[in-house]
Amino acid sequence: MTLWTVETLVPLPVMLPLFAAGLTLALHRFANVQRIISVAALAASTAASVALMFAADSGPLVVDVGDWAAPVGIDLVADRLSAVMLTVSGVMLLCVLLYSLGQGVPEGEDEDAVQSRVGDRIPVAIFHPTYLVLAAGVANAFLSGDLFNLYVGFEIMLAASSVLLTLGGTAERIRAGSVYVIVTLLSSLLFLTAIALIYAATGTVNLAQLSLRLPDVDPTVQLALQLLLLLAFGIKAAVFPLSAWLPDSYPTAPAPVTAVFAGLLTKVGVYLMLRMQTLLFPHNDLVDQILMVVALLTMLIGILGAVAQSDVKRLLSFTLVSHIGFMVFGIALASEAGTAAAIFYVVHHISVQTALFLVVGLVEYRGGSTSLDRLGGLAKLAPGLAVLFFVPALNLAGIPPLSGFLGKVGLLTEGVRDGSGLAWALVVGSVATSLLTLYAIVKAWNKAFWQAPPPEIEPHVPLPRGMVLPAGALVGFGLLLTVVAGPLYGYAERAAEASMDGRSYVEAVFPDGAERGRGESVEVAVEGGGHG
Amino acid sequence: MTVLENTPSAVLVLAIGVLFATGVYLLLERPLTRVLLGFILIGNGVNLLILVAGGRAGSSPIVGNDPAGEPMSDPLAQAMVLTSIVITLALTAFILAMAYRSWQLHGHDEVADDVEDRRVARQAAVNAPAFEDADATETGASLDEEAAEVHDDVADDDDHADRNDDGIPDRLQGRRRERKEDDR
Numbered sequence: 001m002t003l004w005t006v007e008t009l010v011p012l013p014v015m016l017p018l019f020a021a022g023l024t025l026a027l028h029r030f031a032n033v034q035r036i037i038s039v040a041a042l043a044a045s046t047a048a049s050v051a052l053m054f055a056a057d058s059g060p061l062v063v064d065v066g067d068w069a070a071p072v073g074i075d076l077v078a079d080r081l082s083a084v085m086l087t088v089s090g091v092m093l094l095c096v097l098l099y100s101l102g103q104g105v106p107e108g109e110d111e112d113a114v115q116s117r118v119g120d121r122i123p124v125a126i127f128h129p130t131y132l133v134l135a136a137g138v139a140n141a142f143l144s145g146d147l148f149n150l151y152v153g154f155e156i157m158l159a160a161s162s163v164l165l166t167l168g169g170t171a172e173r174i175r176a177g178s179v180y181v182i183v184t185l186l187s188s189l190l191f192l193t194a195i196a197l198i199y200a201a202t203g204t205v206n207l208a209q210l211s212l213r214l215p216d217v218d219p220t221v222q223l224a225l226q227l228l229l230l231l232a233f234g235i236k237a238a239v240f241p242l243s244a245w246l247p248d249s250y251p252t253a254p255a256p257v258t259a260v261f262a263g264l265l266t267k268v269g270v271y272l273m274l275r276m277q278t279l280l281f282p283h284n285d286l287v288d289q290i291l292m293v294v295a296l297l298t299m300l301i302g303i304l305g306a307v308a309q310s311d312v313k314r315l316l317s318f319t320l321v322s323h324i325g326f327m328v329f330g331i332a333l334a335s336e337a338g339t340a341a342a343i344f345y346v347v348h349h350i351s352v353q354t355a356l357f358l359v360v361g362l363v364e365y366r367g368g369s370t371s372l373d374r375l376g377g378l379a380k381l382a383p384g385l386a387v388l389f390f391v392p393a394l395n396l397a398g399i400p401p402l403s404g405f406l407g408k409v410g411l412l413t414e415g416v417r418d419g420s421g422l423a424w425a426l427v428v429g430s431v432a433t434s435l436l437t438l439y440a441i442v443k444a445w446n447k448a449f450w451q452a453p454p455p456e457i458e459p460h461v462p463l464p465r466g467m468v469l470p471a472g473a474l475v476g477f478g479l480l481l482t483v484v485a486g487p488l489y490g491y492a493e494r495a496a497e498a499s500m501d502g503r504s505y506v507e508a509v510f511p512d513g514a515e516r517g518r519g520e521s522v523e524v525a526v527e528g529g530g531h532g
Numbered sequence: 533m534t535v536l537e538n539t540p541s542a543v544l545v546l547a548i549g550v551l552f553a554t555g556v557y558l559l560l561e562r563p564l565t566r567v568l569l570g571f572i573l574i575g576n577g578v579n580l581l582i583l584v585a586g587g588r589a590g591s592s593p594i595v596g597n598d599p600a601g602e603p604m605s606d607p608l609a610q611a612m613v614l615t616s617i618v619i620t621l622a623l624t625a626f627i628l629a630m631a632y633r634s635w636q637l638h639g640h641d642e643v644a645d646d647v648e649d650r651r652v653a654r655q656a657a658v659n660a661p662a663f664e665d666a667d668a669t670e671t672g673a674s675l676d677e678e679a680a681e682v683h684d685d686v687a688d689d690d691d692h693a694d695r696n697d698d699g700i701p702d703r704l705q706g707r708r709r710e711r712k713e714d715d716r
Contacts, residue, residue: 148612148615152615152619155619155623159619159622159623159626162623162626163626166630166633169633171637171638174630174633174634174637175643175644175646176646177630178564178630178634178643178644179643179646181623181626181627181630182559182567182571182643185571185623185627186559189571189574189575189578192578192582192616193578193581195582195612196578196581196582196584196585197581197585199582199585199586199608199609199612200581200584200585205608205612247649248646248649251648308652308656309652310652310655311648314648
């Protein structure tokens with residue numbers, strides 16, 4: 001085996017940020033070195049993800065970590081679905097990092113002034129290592145071909161996110177952090193329980209092997225395992241009955257942290273649901289119907305919550321919950337077109353929701369508050385900011401020709417084609433949710449950007465370029481998704497096709513036939529497994 | 533393929549059940565330290581569950597150690613339990629730190645309610661008289677007003693300039709008073 005193959009790229013999105021995290025922690029006294037390392041690591045891992053996205057288009061890439069073949073060792077698998085998630089999350093993580101750098105180093109102002117305006121400056125020394133660990137955890141969750149390694153990635157991500165959420169340890173953040181930490185702990189305990197039971201039922205935790213063995217398990221046990229996993233991921237993805245923690249805990253964090261959480265963490269939950277529903281438990285009508293009901297409730301109740309809010313950050317948190325419903329809708333349709341639409345929607349939503357939270361951070365910087373009652377007249381005071389808000393806001397509501405519209409059209413078309421009563425209810429619900437989203441953000445727009453500016457808002461405050469440019473870049477990325485929507489949608493369709501089929505995934509992991517990896521020691525391990 | 537005899541021991545299963553039950557009970561409490569204890573208990577319950585999933589104990593899992601062919605214990609389950617113990621330890625440390633910080637700030641470590649959430653609920657109570665339930669005949673409070681009861685320290689700590697002490701913006705206060713007088 002030559003040293004450098006295309007597979008060499010696969011572990012990079014996990015390794016680079018993790019190594020960089022160690023470096024930045026060791027170099028915590030040198031803030032500038034930290035910044036350079038963080039940006040370089042994330043840029044490199046994003047570049048690797050983009051390369052992976054093209055490489056994975058011709059078939060999944062598999063790396064056996066430590067050169068132990070798959071069922072014994074842990075493997076990382078980059079298929080189309082993983083690669084596209086990695087790419088969009090990489091771009092987003094990079095933009096948010098740059099934004100947070102801009103927030104940390106304001107131009108032409110002393111730090112106290114900023115602190116009094118924004119209320120929270122990020123302690124950079126802790127922020128960088130934690131942020132990089134978060135990036136590594138997310139990448140590990142996306143790439144893992146092993147259920148337990150996936151759990152580890154999940155935990156890395158959650159532990160880092162808990163630290164980020166409680167940065168500074170102010171009263172408000174400790175309150176929000178407690179809720180968040182307890183809920184996430186509960187979800188990971190459920191996940192671990194599910195892993196234990198799956199291992200007891202099948203004797204393996206390798207995803208490819210599971211997809212071969214699970215169909216032989218008793219259907220009732222299968223259903224229990226599936227529901228337990230969906231429960232764990234549903235908490236993380238914040239689908240309706242399990243979503244109450246999200247608007248409680250996200251808005252108090254610093255703007256870049258909220259942006260990352262909103263854009264990424266819930267989507268990891270959605271990705272895991274997508275992976276489980278396609279690879280491990282395909283074709284279970286009962287669960288699909290449950291998911292449809294859940295999707296409908298998530299959409300409607302989330303958006304009704306958003307309408308009631310008078311704080312922009314909370315309003316956006318509720319729209320976040322609501323739009324998770326669209327993705328679950330796509331998953332619940334359990335068809336290639338539905339899954340493709342869900343994948344496209346996830347990609348669109350990551351970029352748009354993050355961009356909106358970043359822009360709201362700028363609004364807070366400019367207007368001194370995120371409460372709609374205290375903002376006003378920003379369209380006149382900061383026209384550039386108004387544009388930055390308006391574009392992703394319309395994109396979120398799904399105004400043609402933006403990417404949100406395209407994703408929704410995909411979902412609605414497939415819902416109509418499905419034709420069942422529930423699917424029609426969801427089609428109607430989706431349209432109603434889109435209209436209510438438009439109502440909610442137009443309300444925010446009217447109150448924050450129109451009307452006479454309240455006297456507290458200073459007329460001339462230059463926005464730091466370091467914050468505006470990354471936010472603008474992410475808004476631009478959202479527009480780029482619209483421009484390349486054709487090829488991207490095609491990619492999502494191929495990803496969905498491969499996921500629904502599952503054979504290419506299994507063949508890539510076990511090239512020498514099912515149940516057998518490339519190593520020598522396989523036979524022993526299979527015998528050692530606790531097979532029931 | 534040889535299959536290990538893996539009927540789980542009843543003692544382990546019972547222990548798992550007890551750990552889960554007590555853990556869930558503690559998780560439902562408000563103080564963080566109790567939640568933490570609940571988390572640790574369930575965490576250990578799950579660890580035992582993984583161990584049970586690995587089947588009965590056998591000879592040590594080293595290839596070639598026991599050529600006689602006695603079935604080996606499952607090393608994977610042990611590896612997974614080890615990993616999960618480490619993760620539980622790290623998260624325990626984090627929650628302890630958070631509980632300590634909460635105690636520093638407020639003198640206790642109870643998980644508080646969300647202020648903004650309560651504020652929205654209170655506004656709803658002011659704006660629309662909600663339907664009366666059975667309790668309301670006794671306490672005179674509607675469901676929404678009950679929901680608006682704040683259990684929170686943050687609201688007391690913060691000085692909200694434009695709100696009076698129960699956190700309602702001034703312009704809404706007048707309307708609320710009118711309603712209260714109507715009720716009387």
